[in-house]
Structure formats: C-alpha cells, structure tokens
Amino acid sequence: MGKDGFRCVECNEKAPELHRDYSNGILKITICESCQKPVDKYIEYDPVIILIDAILCKTQAFRHILFNTSLNIQWKLCVFCLLCEAYLRWSLLHGTEQSSDPADIIRYTKEWEFYGMFGLAALELSAFCVAVLLFLMVVVGGLQGATLDLRLLLRALLLSCYGKVLLIPAVIWEHDHSPLCLGLIKMFVLTSNSQAIRVILNSSRRLSLLAVCVGLLSETCVAQASEKLLWSAQDILTFD
Structure with missing residues (x-):
C-alpha cells in the first residue's frame, strides 16, 4: 500500500500508516486523527477472528480486508x-x-x-x-x-x-x-x-x-x- 492507501476501519478516513515500528520489535498502532480510535484494530487479531467478523458482514472487517491488506487470492x-x-x-x-x-x-x-x-x-x-x-x-x-x-x-x-x-x-x-x-x-x-x-x-x-x-x-x-x-x-x- 502507498501513502494514504490505508483506511480507518471505524470512520473510513484515509491514514498514512497502520502502525509505527520502533526499535527492538516494538509496534505502536496508529490512532486515527478523525475518530481518535485505532486505525486498524484487526492487525492484532487472529485471522480466525477476522474471518468470523467477515462472515458476520461487519463493516470494520471488510475495510480491513479490502483496504488494509494486500490479499490477492x-x-x-x-x-x-x-x-x-x-x-x-x-x-x-x-x-x-x-x-x-x-x-x-x-x-x-x-x-x-x-x-x-x-x-x-x-x-x-x-x-x-x-x-x-x-x-x-x-x-x-x-x-x-x-x-x-x-x-x-x-x-x-x-x-x-x-x-x-x-x-x-x-x-x-x-x-x-x-x-x-x-x-x-x-x-x-x-x-x-x-x-x-x-x-x-x-x-x-x-x-x-x-x-x-x-x-x-x-x-x-x-x-x-x-x-x-x-x-x-x-x-x-x-x-x-
């Protein structure tokens, strides 16, 4: 994904990144400037949970899959x-x-x-x-x-x-x-x-x-x- 290619799963606003990678493997999830919530909470979730939410047709899960992943299957x-x-x-x-x-x-x-x-x-x-x-x-x-x-x-x-x-x-x-x-x-x-x-x-x-x-x-x-x-x-x- 390029810059501003990501979307907040909560409010659909564009985001430059999903997380910031610090030294020693420390990751910090990016907070959306619009809704003040994590841009994509699903990056910490197990794929099974994401699949269940997708089956339930949750909007957040669809945004994660369609905007914030490079899934090409x-x-x-x-x-x-x-x-x-x-x-x-x-x-x-x-x-x-x-x-x-x-x-x-x-x-x-x-x-x-x-x-x-x-x-x-x-x-x-x-x-x-x-x-x-x-x-x-x-x-x-x-x-x-x-x-x-x-x-x-x-x-x-x-x-x-x-x-x-x-x-x-x-x-x-x-x-x-x-x-x-x-x-x-x-x-x-x-x-x-x-x-x-x-x-x-x-x-x-x-x-x-x-x-x-x-x-x-x-x-x-x-x-x-x-x-x-x-x-x-x-x-x-x-x-x-």
Missing part, C-alpha cells in the same frame, strides 16, 4: 468456487447414475458436460460483475460525478463471493442438496457483495442493494438464455 478463490458450483450442478443433472464400463462413451460425454457447467457458472458470474460495475459507473461515476476504481470494485466483488465455499459440504454430501440450503447460501453471497460495495464506495445501503439486484437480474437473464439455448441445441440434435 480473488482469482484463485473465484476458480475454486466455480469448480464447486459446476460440480454441484453437474451432479444434480445426473444424480448418482454411473457407468460400469470404463470405456463407455457416456462417461466422457458427462465429463464434457461438467466443463460446460463450469463455463455456464463463469458466464453467469461475469454477467453479474459486469452489470454491477456498469450500473455503478452510470449512477456513481456519471450522475454523481465521483471517480470509481473498477479494479478495486471487481476485487471486492470476487472476494465477497467467499460464501460460495459453503458449497463444499453440498459437494461432499452429494445426496443432501436442499433447495433451501442453496438459497440461503445464495442470499449470504449477495449480502456479502452488497456489503463490499458499500464499504468500497462508502455509500448508502440502498445503493449497494440496488446494484446487487441489477447484477442478480443480469445473471438470471443470462442463465435463462443459456438454458433455452441448450434446450434448443438438444432439440436440433435429437431431430437430426
């Missing part, structure tokens, strides 16, 4: 979550049916179907992120005249999708795909997305929720269009 996390989501969709499509013949052509067909599910999941996520960014560019950048850091917003959106890791238990216990459970996971991810946007822009909750709703609408439209396209392709192949 968003792409790896994105690919991992997409793999879990693709496998979940693929397993729901085929259930528990298996081929007894290792050389059966159906087994390889199913493998390509998994890759297709991964592509669809990636396409839907891309539609969500693009719609959110375009909406914020129009509303915040165009109407309000504020500058947007699109790279930081994209990083925040991808990191805030960490809730999709909860799909791992659904992948492990593949016979317990509860629609209610999957719906709750989706709602949690959208809530985290909304909180991340609110923290980055320091905006109202209404704006962040509206941006997430626009993204969800775009994602839903892409999903439905992809499903219709797949059904049309299957009908053509069956007719031939």
